[in-house]
Amino acid sequence: MKYANKYKDIIVNKYDNYKEDERFNRKSQSFEFRTTLHYIQKFLKKGSKILEIGAGTGRYSIALAKMGYDVVAVELVESNLKVLRENSKGLNNLISYQGDVLNLQFEDNTFDMVLCLGPMYHLFNKRDKNRAISETIRVCKPKGICMFAYIPHTSILWNYGVRKGGLSHLAYALNKDGSIKDTPKEIFNSYFIEDFAKQFQKTNTTFLKNVATDGLAPLMRDYIDGGKMSDENFELLYKLHLTTCERLDHQGYSSHMLYICKKN
Numbered sequence: 001m002k003y004a005n006k007y008k009d010i011i012v013n014k015y016d017n018y019k020e021d022e023r024f025n026r027k028s029q030s031f032e033f034r035t036t037l038h039y040i041q042k043f044l045k046k047g048s049k050i051l052e053i054g055a056g057t058g059r060y061s062i063a064l065a066k067m068g069y070d071v072v073a074v075e076l077v078e079s080n081l082k083v084l085r086e087n088s089k090g091l092n093n094l095i096s097y098q099g100d101v102l103n104l105q106f107e108d109n110t111f112d113m114v115l116c117l118g119p120m121y122h123l124f125n126k127r128d129k130n131r132a133i134s135e136t137i138r139v140c141k142p143k144g145i146c147m148f149a150y151i152p153h154t155s156i157l158w159n160y161g162v163r164k165g166g167l168s169h170l171a172y173a174l175n176k177d178g179s180i181k182d183t184p185k186e187i188f189n190s191y192f193i194e195d196f197a198k199q200f201q202k203t204n205t206t207f208l209k210n211v212a213t214d215g216l217a218p219l220m221r222d223y224i225d226g227g228k229m230s231d232e233n234f235e236l237l238y239k240l241h242l243t244t245c246e247r248l249d250h251q252g253y254s255s256h257m258l259y260i261c262k263k264n
């Protein structure tokens with residue numbers, strides 16, 4: 001039975017009016033892309049067949065196809081898919097479909113690695129979140145790897161609340177424990193790190209890693225992007241970041257987290 005995504009229109013409207021393809025252009029934002037790709041490569045094996053769900057304009061799918069992997073990209077929003085298709089012209093090992101993480105059109109146990117790098121940001125109730133997780137795991141082969149990107153609460157407080165002046169909006173959405181209520185019209189949801197992990201307790205998976213993909217870069221963006229840091233120091237900072245991005249100290253500060261697990 002088809003599972004309806006009742007928030008599809010607000011997601012489509014957001015991405016129709018946003019230049020997703022430029023998201024990693026800022027130097028401070030490049031940490032997320034480089035770190036995620038670093039961990040993807042760590043777990044890939046020769047000949048791995050990859051599915052990316054919520055592939056956006058194809059930054060990861062295209063990079064992985066260029067490395068020679070067979071990649072299937074699924075994306076909800078037509079305007080993003082159109083850019084993905086333009087950007088991936090000539091890459092015969094990359095197939096793309098319009099689709100929804102809540103209704104994946106693939107057989108069970110199909111892919112060696114399944115990447116869900118974005119859809120978890122745009123799900124606003126427990127049922128949909130559980131469904132997205134179970135669909136991602138379902139299409140992954142046993143012993144295969146699943147990766148989920150998610151946003152910690154601190155990131156919303158900092159990026160939306162402080163940087164973009166949204167603290168008064170956040171006040172009505174704050175729970176007593178400091179978590180932020182899911183509010184579909186605000187588009188992005190967020191988690192405490194331990195709560196994201198709890199969603200996997202009843203799944204047939206083994207936890208491998210939680211990675212702070214931006215680490216401290218968002219807090220240092222004025223230095224990194226404002227011309228106050230040499231390229232050499234930037235690379236040194238990235239090297240330091242890679243050695244610390246699995247540490248608890250850095251996780252709450254990161255704008256994005258990557259939860260990595262293995263299907264049993």
Ligand SMILES: C[S@@+](CC[C@H](N)C(=O)[O-])C[C@H]1O[C@@H](n2cnc3c(N)ncnc32)[C@H](O)[C@@H]1O
Pocket residue numbers: 005011015020053054055056057058059060074075076077080099100101102117118119122
């Ligand atoms: C922040 S973007 C990330 C794109 C890309 N994965 C990346 O990390 O650069 C999130 C993407 O997930 C897509 N998305 C949101 N909800 C989805 C869903 N239910 N099913 C599939 N894709 C979805 C959005 O349209 C968007 O392209």
